[in-house]
Amino acid sequence: xxxxxxxxxxxxxxxxxxxxxxxxxxxxxxxxxxxxxxxxxxxxxxxxxxxxxxxxxxxxxxxxxxxxxxxxxxxxxxxxxxxxxxxxxxxxxxxxxxxxxxxxxxxxxxxxxxxxxxxxxxxxxxxxxxxxxxxxxxxxxxxxxxxxxxxxxxxxxxxxxxxxxxxxxxxxxxxxxxxxxxxxxxxxxxxxxxxxxxxxxxxxxxxxxxxxxxxxxxxxxxxxxxxxxxxxxxxxxxxxxxxxxxxxxxxxxxxxxxxxxxxxxxxxxxxxxxxxxxxxxxxxxxxxxxxxxxxxxxxxxxxxxxxxxxxxxxxxxxxxxxxxxxxxxxxxxxxxxxxxxxxxxxxxxxxxxxxxxxxxxxxxxxxxxxxxxxxxxxxxxxxxxxxxxxxxxxxxxxxxxxxxxxxxxxxxxxxxxxxxxxxxxxxxxxxxxxxxxxxxxxxxxxxxxxxxxxxxxxxxxxxxxxxxxxxxxxxxxxxxxxxxxxxxxxxxxxxxxxxxxxxxxxxxxxxxxxxxxxxxxxxxxxxxxxxxxxxxxxxxxxxxxxxxxxxxxxxxxxxxxxxxxxxxxxxxxxxxxxxxx
Numbered sequence: 001x002x003x004x005x006x007x008x009x010x011x012x013x014x015x016x017x018x019x020x021x022x023x024x025x026x027x028x029x030x031x032x033x034x035x036x037x038x039x040x041x042x043x044x045x046x047x048x049x050x051x052x053x054x055x056x057x058x059x060x061x062x063x064x065x066x067x068x069x070x071x072x073x074x075x076x077x078x079x080x081x082x083x084x085x086x087x088x089x090x091x092x093x094x095x096x097x098x099x100x101x102x103x104x105x106x107x108x109x110x111x112x113x114x115x116x117x118x119x120x121x122x123x124x125x126x127x128x129x130x131x132x133x134x135x136x137x138x139x140x141x142x143x144x145x146x147x148x149x150x151x152x153x154x155x156x157x158x159x160x161x162x163x164x165x166x167x168x169x170x171x172x173x174x175x176x177x178x179x180x181x182x183x184x185x186x187x188x189x190x191x192x193x194x195x196x197x198x199x200x201x202x203x204x205x206x207x208x209x210x211x212x213x214x215x216x217x218x219x220x221x222x223x224x225x226x227x228x229x230x231x232x233x234x235x236x237x238x239x240x241x242x243x244x245x246x247x248x249x250x251x252x253x254x255x256x257x258x259x260x261x262x263x264x265x266x267x268x269x270x271x272x273x274x275x276x277x278x279x280x281x282x283x284x285x286x287x288x289x290x291x292x293x294x295x296x297x298x299x300x301x302x303x304x305x306x307x308x309x310x311x312x313x314x315x316x317x318x319x320x321x322x323x324x325x326x327x328x329x330x331x332x333x334x335x336x337x338x339x340x341x342x343x344x345x346x347x348x349x350x351x352x353x354x355x356x357x358x359x360x361x362x363x364x365x366x367x368x369x370x371x372x373x374x375x376x377x378x379x380x381x382x383x384x385x386x387x388x389x390x391x392x393x394x395x396x397x398x399x400x401x402x403x404x405x406x407x408x409x410x411x412x413x414x415x416x417x418x419x420x421x422x423x424x425x426x427x428x429x430x431x432x433x434x435x436x437x438x439x440x441x442x443x444x445x446x447x448x449x450x451x452x453x454x455x456x457x458x459x460x461x462x463x464x465x466x467x468x469x470x471x472x473x474x475x476x477x478x479x480x481x482x483x484x485x486x487x488x489x490x491x492x493x494x495x496x497x498x499x500x501x502x503x504x505x506x507x508x509x510x511x512x513x514x515x516x517x518x519x520x521x522x523x524x525x526x527x528x529x530x531x532x533x534x535x536x537x538x539x540x541x542x543x544x545x546x547x548x549x550x551x552x553x554x555x556x557x558x559x560x561x562x563x564x565x566x567x568x569x570x571x572x573x574x575x576x577x578x579x580x581x
Contacts, residue, residue: 288335
């Protein structure tokens, strides 16, 4: 409870305490705060610890707030800002000055040697701009270890705003037990022509994200969409036109001739194709969750594009959480209306399962990883107050909004009737070729959607796991649209062939065929981990594969909902225009 109160206190009063840092404007000689964030091994970017977990010492200047989280995203991402104690004032240079001294006893000596040997680096923040530095370095033989003890901060300013910060590490000291080490700092202020709105551009990597291979991958995916849409249109229009012509001809025959005729294909199962899917409660909950994720992904991408939210620490994560909560009615509407059309009666249970499906998955994964993070004393451990805040969002925001969406869905579109009457007795499903079995279709259905996004997955993975700042959200929006079109087209083709084989189990097949894209993404994550990174250790491995599983499942739910909803429109359309006796 103490941590929760502290959490609320910081959220309520942080604006008054560091008003200048929030407004990003300063007066001459006004205090500028340097926040120490985390330290950790370079190759394990998520294995981070509080900066002062290593036996660094602080400067002597006091601050009203010693540590803080600015937003929910900070807390969820393990940002743990602690005041450095360095006396820095706006436009006031500081000559090389000693700010603290430590005596390197055996324990501290071993800590620093371990940090240098494992390539530890640290992160700081000033005026919301990140600063990175390395603890030290080893000699070529790996026998002697050295630590940087001097920090030179070159700060660029434009009028009354900070627009640039550079850190230079100097004064390399050999680590030897039982010696005293002095830490010094220096501040140099320089006038800059950089505009405040452009100050974040130096952290971006256009040569990586806008490389021609990225453009080529987008163009390649776009050409795949054109080809696939054209192919689907050609196959379906030609095939369906022949089917309609044959069935129209059958309508002109008398009953005996029709009975003796050779009728087969998708029209034969018109009395069963709109039968409710097996396990309707689970199915409708999955579709509702997937629709919710799709709406959230699209909204967050648009918000980040319009507001450049990636320039503010933790804002993208905070935005995603609040947008997901605000769009909870989408989950209730999609899942509740589908469940009502399937004749479900336990609509409260369906609403609760649909609303809590993804939050429970994320929370259980985070809870498990939290135990490991706490064992390692890592900063990635989510504070108790943040857990309580997330629980409150789920209980008091997501659940009520999902209930509203469910009620609206059941009343607005829950009573829609299918175009064909459903038979009382299910029709037996005939034997067919092995490659037309729903399980095979489901396994193969995700190959083309994965092929349209896997290059973008590399850039997204590199951004998150290698700490490149992802800013090309226009590409993300385009790839999301491409994924939508490819997924819908592929599932429509798969469903048509399944129906033509007189198998009416298309609901689960369309959902699983689309969601299998996520299985290929998760398999790709194994390749990325072992061949594109140098990650190691229990914590980093668990963190990586745990959250990659959550990401893949969320992607699977989104693609599955896309596949089912697109296929549902197609199925309803073709059976609407067929005359059924």
